[in-house]
Amino acid sequence: MVKKAKNSPAPPSTETSRKMVLRVRPPQKMKQVEDDVIEEPKSGKKPKSGVKKKAAKIDSDKPKKPPTAFFYFLEDFRKGFQEENPKVKSMRDVGKACGEKWKTMSYEEKVQYYDIATEKRAEFDRAMTDYIKRKESGEDTKPKDSDSEYDE
DNA sequence: ATACTGATTGTTGCC
C-alpha cells in the first residue's frame, strides 16, 4: 500500500476564483519605452529557465513575485534544518529535505503558509498596482529631497 | 573577487 499519493491539496474554500492581476509578464507588447531600460549590467544574461540573476537588479522599484507558501515554509524549515544539520551547506540539500517534508505535511499545516502567501499575493497585487500607477503618473524618482530647486 | 548555479515547490498567465 503506498498510501494515497494524492494528497489532494485542494483548499476547501480559500482561493478559487481569484482574479488577481498579477502580471508577471506583460502579454501585450507595450510601447516598451526604454526609459530606464533593462540594461543588463553584466554580460547581458537574460532570464531563461532557472533564472537567478542576482547582483545589480536595478528594478528595485518593481515588485517581484512574492514567495510562495513553500518558500515561507523553507524559511522556517531552514532554521531548524541548519540547527540539526550544521554541516549542511546550502539550500540545495535543505530544499530537498524541505520538499520531502512538505509533501508529508497535512493540508492544515500547509494552509498556514498558504494563508501567508495568499496575503502576500494580495499585498503584491496592491504593490504592483501602486507601482504601475506611480509609473504612469510619471516615475518621479528623485532621491534628491531637500535641496529646493525653487528658491523660496 | 564577482557572477552564476543548483534545488525545492507554488503561482501565475497565455495558448
Place this chain on the structure above:
DNA sequence: GGCAACAATCAGTAT
C-alpha cells in the same frame, strides 16, 4: 489543460 518562467536562499563553483 498544460507549460514555461520566475520567486528566495546560500554555499559552492567557474572564470
